[in-house]
Every structure is written in C-alpha cells, then in structure tokens.
Amino acid sequence: MQLLFLAWVIVGATGASGTPEECRGLTGDDLDLCNDANDVGTTIGVGLVIGLWVAADFILALTYVIYRLASRQPRS
Template identity: 40%
Template sequence: MRFPQLRVFTWVILVINAIFLVWVIGGIASRPNPDDPAANVGTAIGVGLVIGLWVAADVILGILWLVTKPRTRDCPACGRTIKRGQMTCKSCGYDFAQAARFLQGDKQSPPDLA
C-alpha cells in the first residue's frame, strides 16, 4: 500500500498550528497568580484573542491550501505522475475511466493494477 505524499504547504500549516497551540498553552501557564480574579480575566482575554487569531489564520491557510492543489495525480498501478484529466496512464495503460465506472456500480471487471 502506498501512502499519499503530503505537500510542503501541508507541513507549513501543521507547524503553524503547533505554534499556535504552544502559544495558547504558554499563555494559560504563565498567568501570574491563579487566585487573582483580575489575572484570570486578563488571561482569558489574551487566550481568547490568540484563539481568534488562530481561527482566522486557519481559514486563510485552508483557502490557500485548496487553491494551490497540485495539477497532477499518481497512477495507482505504476506510481508515475500524470496530469489531471488524462484518462489513461501513458506508461502502464491504467484506465481511470474504467475504474470510475467500476466504483459507480458498473458490472464490468475492475481495472488491472498490474
């Protein structure tokens, strides 16, 4: 079984989310006096602002991730990269259209993955 390769931008998004998580945990852990109600309110406001910024950044990064998707796909039979929209693999002859028809319930046999 071959696992899909993650794009570099996916790793960037994961790193940014980890930074935000550390920022929130650090903000909660660094409150000066847990028994002081004013300190608790200030911590809650600060953490709330960081979470709001986190959500806004994730929305923007998610849209950018969707817009910058690759224009190629991997052939499941040979693993070579082909252009999206191409219906057969030039190197092994795998038929993507036949595979799609089989997945939709057509009675034909599945495409050969050899």
C-alpha cells in the same frame, strides 16, 4: 504552525497562574478583585490567540483550496 499556536496558548494560560506581582501585598477583597481581573485578562488574551489561530487556519485552508483548483488538470 499548529504546534506554534498550541505552545502559545499553553504558555499564555500557564504564565498567569499564581498571584501576579501587582497583587502582592493586597489582602481581602482587594486581593480577590486583583486576582479575578488577572484571570479575566488571561482569558481574553488566550481567546484572542485562539481567534488568531482560527483565522490563520482559515487563510491557509483557503489558500490551499485555491492552489488545488488552479493546478488541477482540465477535463477533456
């Protein structure tokens, strides 16, 4: 699970490197604005993936704790 999320973050972050196709042909301030917008979108996307990663880890940890509490031996 961890490797899947790590790969997803790496692919998402590196996939947006360079000049996007939508920015080709632009110059000057328009090119800078387009590149900056692409960078902001990438940051938001990676942030959402990391948030999902944290939520999945929390749910898995909570499930594990509940399982351990339910399967422990009662005190004598």
